[in-house]
Amino acid sequence: MYIFNIFGSLTMKVYIRSSACISAQNTFGKQGFLTDVVEYEGTRLRAIEPDYKQFIDPKQIRRMSHVIKMGVSAAKECLINGDVEMPGAIVTGTAFGCMEDTVTFLTRIIEQEEELLPPTAFIQSTHNTVAAQIALMLQCHAYNNTFVHKGMSFESALLDATMLLNEHEADNILVGGTEEMVDTSFTVLTRLGLYKREPVTNLSLYNYNSKGTIGGEGAGFFLLTDKPSPDNQAELLGHTFFYKPTDLEKRITAFLHEQSLTAADIDLVITGKNGDIRNDAVYTRVCDSLFKNITLAVYRHLCGEYTVASTFALWLATNILKQGVVPKAILETPEFTATPKKILLYNHYQNKYHSLMLVSAI
Amino acid sequence: MSQSVYVAGVGVISAIGNNVTEHLSAFERGEAGMADITLLNTIHRHKLPVAEVKLTDEELIAITGPTTHNSRTALLSLVAAREALNDAAIPNLQELRTGFVSANSVGGMDKSEDFFVEFLADNSKGKLKNVFDHECGSMTEIVADQLGITDFMTTISTACSSSANAIFYAARLIKNNMLDVAVAGGVDALTKFTLNGFNTLMILDKEFCKPFDEHREGLNLGEGAGYVVLVSDKVAKTLTKPAYCKLSGYNNSNDAYHQTASSPEGTGSYMAMKGALAKSDLQPSDISYINLHGTGTQNNDSAEGTAVKRLFDPNYPPVSSTKSFTGHTLGASGGIEAVFSVLSIKHGLIYPNLRFKTRISDLPFEPETKYLKGQDIKHVMSNSFGFGGNCTSLIFSAV
Numbered sequence: 001m002y003i004f005n006i007f008g009s010l011t012m013k014v015y016i017r018s019s020a021c022i023s024a025q026n027t028f029g030k031q032g033f034l035t036d037v038v039e040y041e042g043t044r045l046r047a048i049e050p051d052y053k054q055f056i057d058p059k060q061i062r063r064m065s066h067v068i069k070m071g072v073s074a075a076k077e078c079l080i081n082g083d084v085e086m087p088g089a090i091v092t093g094t095a096f097g098c099m100e101d102t103v104t105f106l107t108r109i110i111e112q113e114e115e116l117l118p119p120t121a122f123i124q125s126t127h128n129t130v131a132a133q134i135a136l137m138l139q140c141h142a143y144n145n146t147f148v149h150k151g152m153s154f155e156s157a158l159l160d161a162t163m164l165l166n167e168h169e170a171d172n173i174l175v176g177g178t179e180e181m182v183d184t185s186f187t188v189l190t191r192l193g194l195y196k197r198e199p200v201t202n203l204s205l206y207n208y209n210s211k212g213t214i215g216g217e218g219a220g221f222f223l224l225t226d227k228p229s230p231d232n233q234a235e236l237l238g239h240t241f242f243y244k245p246t247d248l249e250k251r252i253t254a255f256l257h258e259q260s261l262t263a264a265d266i267d268l269v270i271t272g273k274n275g276d277i278r279n280d281a282v283y284t285r286v287c288d289s290l291f292k293n294i295t296l297a298v299y300r301h302l303c304g305e306y307t308v309a310s311t312f313a314l315w316l317a318t319n320i321l322k323q324g325v326v327p328k329a330i331l332e333t334p335e336f337t338a339t340p341k342k343i344l345l346y347n348h349y350q351n352k353y354h355s356l357m358l359v360s361a362i
Numbered sequence: 363m364s365q366s367v368y369v370a371g372v373g374v375i376s377a378i379g380n381n382v383t384e385h386l387s388a389f390e391r392g393e394a395g396m397a398d399i400t401l402l403n404t405i406h407r408h409k410l411p412v413a414e415v416k417l418t419d420e421e422l423i424a425i426t427g428p429t430t431h432n433s434r435t436a437l438l439s440l441v442a443a444r445e446a447l448n449d450a451a452i453p454n455l456q457e458l459r460t461g462f463v464s465a466n467s468v469g470g471m472d473k474s475e476d477f478f479v480e481f482l483a484d485n486s487k488g489k490l491k492n493v494f495d496h497e498c499g500s501m502t503e504i505v506a507d508q509l510g511i512t513d514f515m516t517t518i519s520t521a522c523s524s525s526a527n528a529i530f531y532a533a534r535l536i537k538n539n540m541l542d543v544a545v546a547g548g549v550d551a552l553t554k555f556t557l558n559g560f561n562t563l564m565i566l567d568k569e570f571c572k573p574f575d576e577h578r579e580g581l582n583l584g585e586g587a588g589y590v591v592l593v594s595d596k597v598a599k600t601l602t603k604p605a606y607c608k609l610s611g612y613n614n615s616n617d618a619y620h621q622t623a624s625s626p627e628g629t630g631s632y633m634a635m636k637g638a639l640a641k642s643d644l645q646p647s648d649i650s651y652i653n654l655h656g657t658g659t660q661n662n663d664s665a666e667g668t669a670v671k672r673l674f675d676p677n678y679p680p681v682s683s684t685k686s687f688t689g690h691t692l693g694a695s696g697g698i699e700a701v702f703s704v705l706s707i708k709h710g711l712i713y714p715n716l717r718f719k720t721r722i723s724d725l726p727f728e729p730e731t732k733y734l735k736g737q738d739i740k741h742v743m744s745n746s747f748g749f750g751g752n753c754t755s756l757i758f759s760a761v
Contacts, residue, residue, distance in 0.1 A: 090616075095499060096496075096497060105558075105559065114406065114558050117558055117561075118562065122558070122559035123563070123749070126749050127521075128519060129750060132621060132749070132750025136620070138618075143616075144615075145614060146520050148498040148499055149502065150517075152499075156517075160531065163538050166538060167537075167538070188481070188490075192493075
């Protein structure tokens with residue numbers, strides 16, 4: 001069995017220095033840690049927009065699509081939180097890229113029969129636009145990369161960031177994930193059966209026992225460093241992802257074993273349950289067999305399902321570890337009181353890709 | 363961490379050929395791939411030349427066998443990736459940790475365009491199978507499944523430098539001891555989306571492009587795929603035929619100047635080339651040939667030319683843009699030109715820069731216009747620069 005995991009060969013530690021998250025919840029800026037949970041009706045959760053003027057020149061705000069604004073603002077807030085002006089590298093993940101501009105340009109091609117098209121939407125439609133705009137705004141000439149691999153886009157970016165640290169190529173790596181939901185993608189993804197057919201209440205998402213989930217969107221950024229500091233939020237002990245495993249439970253156990261840990265050492269497991277019974281059955285099976293007596297938590301009822309929703313989970317975990325508080329809204333097992341030291345994030349994408357992230361208090 | 367990464371196999375498909383052999387012979391004949399549009403259903407037919415792969419989707423499927431989704435992107439990718447893997451002929455591949463790192467810029471857009479026509483008229487219409495694999499990552503997954511690669515896969519999209527970054531990332535996965543073998547490169551199919559996009563920017567030449575010529579008028583779009591098979595030291599020793607070369611240097615720098623335009627000083631390109639030289643521990647004078655990004659636009663060639671001048675003056679190696687043969691294949695170009703760079707070392711080739719007449723007035727050098735063989739090629743630099751200021755240079759070195 002091959003475990004794809006760089007952490008076996010790392011010679012240093014990887015810390016999450018800071019984080020920032022824009023989502024359908026009040027996660028951005030200085031606010032309580034999920035103390036004011038937002039309830040939605042329907043099957044689509046829209047990100048709560050911050051005041052972009054704090055981060056972006058108002059002249060540019062008008063030209064920028066939703067995902068660019070979210071991405072640039074979350075990246076900047078993450079740098080401010082980490083007290084870092086210039087990152088050593090910028091790495092992002094997004095499965096769909098700049099949907100708003102893509103749909104706009106595609107629509108015009110068809111409606112205007114390829115004539116008299118304005119260029120702006122095309123220019124901003126490339127998947128690397130968010131990473132590029134961050135670089136442009138910061139005048140950052142460093143390494144800049146964008147991963148676009150479905151539900152593993154952020155995971156691929158995180159691996160790149162970890163390798164950069166391991167290679168001593170750069171420090172203070174800004175790594176994040178962005179995804180926007182536009183009307184067209186929501187309509188198409190609904191037709192493809194991703195979302196529930198009836199409106200639901202997000203806070204009761206796990207009670208419907210039906211197929212489909214709820215759509216979401218957001219941007220999450222993290223600053224990674226190998227330098228210890230009391231200001232760091234958490235340590236990333238390991239992360240990995242694998243494709244169509246035939247021995248999933250064994251791989252998870254082996255991943256923990258590589259860190260000289262067993263399931264019993266984990267204080268909290270946060271899964272990617274999204275309310276789709278087919279999807280959640282995988283988590284239930286794994287948790288029943290491996291994490292029977294471990295406290296379990298969920299989050300996609302809060303942020304919705306999107307390809308880089310694992311950024312929400314990592315943001316959650318780093319804040320739990322830093323603040324020593326587990327928000328009530330995420331607990332599946334309510335009797336939990338202790339302050340967790342080690343948190344495992346387990347996420348799968350269509351039961352094809354499975355990802356694990358292990359974070360620890362510093 | 364210090365181990366070398368070797369190139370054990372190559373595969374390529376573009377407007378000038380469906381495999382490596384056909385490419386070599388097209389270069390020797392000096393035969394460009396541009397022509398009137400024949401496959402893409404667009405109003406630009408007979409107005410804008412493009413470099414199409416001369417096979418319909420059905421003809422491609424006849425080569426690849428049916429896949430789960432027949433986007434042209436996936437088909438082109440599969441043809442070249444399979445050629446590369448077969449060429450490498452790695453013993454006991456099943457026992458090695460093997461990955462697929464592929465790049466593209468618009469995924470299954472060719473099929474999404476079909477879907478969108480019906481969808482726009484009525485949101486409940488449009489065949490869902492045409493949009494199901496819209497994502498860039500789907501193309502990679504479809505091809506990885508066909509190649510039987512499951513240990514690792516991912517997809518990169520940084521516009522026109524995409525597949526150079528894929529090769530870069532794959533090499534690092536090997537150096538970080540996470541993989542033994544990686545098939546790396548990229549693909550893009552011609553679509554109405556990109557053709558119209560570049561047309562709105564007014565950087566498409568209505569004639570065949572003239573990279574690095576004073577009177578250049580823009581680029582021609584192309585399509586295709588190019589992959590290299592990278593292997594570790596350990597695997598290189600087990601190969602039944604010698605490795606082509608090493609990937610000795612790479613760098614990714616950002617121009618941070620404008621979303622689409624390059625800075626006049628070519629800051630990003632300069633930093634990428636300089637960084638790649640530093641990584642490979644080479645001096646500018648060590649480079650035997652530069653495969654330029656050389657799109658043929660005013661802005662790119664002027665920025666890249668300035669950067670080359672800053673770094674190489676006064677001793678210029680032979681340089682040329684093979685986009686004068688293949689057109690600009692966007693997300694595929696870094697992979698396709700990596701294959702050309704590897705073949706340059708293997709066969710001692712310098713490719714001609716077609717249709718060059720007049721040196722750019724600000725530059726003290728000009729591209730090579732003749733097909734040269736039997737050259738002593740030690741180190742080849744391959745440049746790929748894209749939208750978003752993404753600049754990547756790779757250096758391949760003889761072993």
